[in-house]
Amino acid sequence: MQTLKTLTLLLLTATLATANAQGNTVTVATANDAPTLDPNLTFSGNAFGITNQIYDSLLYRDDDGIKPRLATSWKRVTPTTWRFELRKNVKFHDGTPFNAAAVKFSFERLIDPASKAPGAYVLNIIKTIKIIDTDTIEITTSEPFAPLLAHLTHPVTAIVSPTSARKFGKDFGRNPVGTGPFEFDRWNTGNQIQLNSNKAYWGGKVQIDKLVFRIIPDIATQIVELRTGRVDLITSVPPESLNDLENNPKLAVYKKLGWGSTFLGFNTQSGITKNVKVRRAIAQAIDRDSIVKILRQGLAVKATAPVPPTVYGAGKNLNPRPYNVEAARKLLREAGVKDGTKISLVTYESAENRQLAEAIQFSLSQIGLTTSVQILDYSAYTTAVQKPNHAELFISGWGTVTLDADYALYALFHSREIPVNNNALYRNVKVDKLLLDARRSNNQADRLKLYQSAQEQIDQDLPLLALYYPLSSYAKSTRLQGEVWRYSWINLDLSNATLK
CATH class of the missing domain: 3.40.190.10 (Periplasmic binding protein-like II)
Structure with missing residues (x-):
């Protein structure tokens, strides 16, 4: 009996030690x-x-x-x-x-x-x-x-x-x-x-x-x-699992507006998207409210500028580009684009990007554009969008890790960043100067004005359409x-x- 007690105690001690280690x-x-x-x-x-x-x-x-x-x-x-x-x-x-x-x-x-x-x-x-x-x-x-x-x-x-x-x-x-x-x-x-x-x-x-x-x-x-x-802990929460995870008493879900932007980029140097009217038509053909509500199921906020308001220097009161299919069709006609015109879209592999690509493909079909979608691994994607004749459209994202607008705006829109980060191949002398002046200024009020002016011009030229700001999210054990x-x-x- 004593031997059995000793063995039981040893087993219990070992079990507790294992549990403690884990x-x-x-x-x-x-x-x-x-x-x-x-x-x-x-x-x-x-x-x-x-x-x-x-x-x-x-x-x-x-x-x-x-x-x-x-x-x-x-x-x-x-x-x-x-x-x-x-x-x-x-x-x-x-x-x-x-x-x-x-x-x-x-x-x-x-x-x-x-x-x-x-x-x-x-x-x-x-x-x-x-x-x-x-x-x-x-x-x-x-x-x-x-x-x-x-x-x-x-x-x-x-x-x-x-x-x-x-x-x-x-x-x-x-x-x-x-x-x-x-x-x-x-x-x-x-x-x-x-x-x-x-x-x-x-x-x-x-x-x-x-x-x-x-x-x-x-x-x-x-x-x-x-x-x-x-x-x-898991480092992101899929929209379709949000309610289930939030209702689990053993788990906790965190979500907050982060530093990221998800966008549809345009090749401004080749294809039909070289024409700004085409870019504006495509922007008005995309129902961003539905994308946020249906695809992201509340785990995103509709974008109003290239970077979210958590970032210093985020643009304010920019053109909202409302969803309007008829206005989009009119712009395409003005640009000389006929029904059935083909357009190419490229992105990298992820469930979110696949959903977005399908949604955009459908939206563009409503204004007479036939979209061919190519989904690549990330390495192949980055190589593809650095070529001057790359796809007319591309889906990507950007995290303004420094929370300073320079980090995103300079990389995405300054001509010096072509083609490594400026995949839209966007060139505008005025924007280049505004972004450089903002970098050089020690006056924070002046920097904000410069970034606002730069984003107003970028919004007119539309090298990319910011779709939404993803909520940063994770789920963990309590x-x-x-x-x-x-x-x-x-x-x-x-x-x-x-x-x-």
Whole structure:
């Protein structure tokens, strides 16, 4: 009998130990694997959602403004020079001290043309980086650049360990080392990425022992895993599942207007969309209210400008472009476009984009246009829309990660960004000047006026039609507490999270 009691006690202890171990692990489901975990050499949200757990940037953006992270204070020394005081006594996961040399190394690595970093434009305004002392650095830009602080909150500007980056070279993305709350442990490609808590994190004790990102492409499977407790958080909520998830007492759903815009872009240099009347006709043929209500089922807000109102410098009182099929048909006739004219549309693979493509295809059929739709994987899509004779229409989205209009408006509409980001191939000398002037101005009131003027002109030229602003959403188990969701899953902060 004593032996049986002892065995039972041992089994119970083992069970509790297993439960406790599992209880200190948070599992997050994502639809796609990260291409790399090197923050400086990627521009993928699939990567940033994970790299933001491993690395820190100098600054970060909260609801009430820009806050210190690895930089503790900053000041403008001249119109083109900023000085940053850095956090002391911080170490990278490999034991390397964090200092001004690490900042210089990371930024120069990002903007070095040899790196071919897709996100280099975030900081390529930098002319020189000067180390004042171990904990002080000066950044000088080639011209006055008002959005610099906002750009330094971007995850592509994360500070990497110079020691490990040099040691692993091109393989650093598989061996990431930063100063963040979690350290890299292992990566089973296409399956999951596991991180462990950083026991020496400068920001304080991390309560979660392990953080696992499971790659589950099918959203329905993600929801099943969330309901059964094998996943603690999913990074987006499909509209058709919203009510069901909200009514589950074991789950909590978060939704909030974020920084994103979903749009229909026009090739302004070739095809029938070269004619602005055609672009305006197509804009009036699309019922954006129905798209928001029926397709997105309330998980979006109808767009009124290229960027949402959460973004500094968002346009106000622009042309609403009301849904009007007859007016659209009239504009097409004025443009000399006949019924049955073919038009091409391209986008990248996602359930949301497929729905949008079908809705737009139907809408255009109502004004006599026959739309051929091509859906590509994301890599093929980005290559396709950088060609001068690409499809007349394209569906895409943009997240204004810095929450400063410059980040979206300059990338999407300045002629210097053709063809990498300005896929509409849009050129307007007036808009170019307005956007440059807004970058250079230190007067915030003047910047707002300049962005308003730029967006009014863009609205007239219509290189893209903003369809809606997606609500940033996630669903989680109620046992997960203390997570912070800043506008998007790429800024998910679990450094102070706990598990019930």
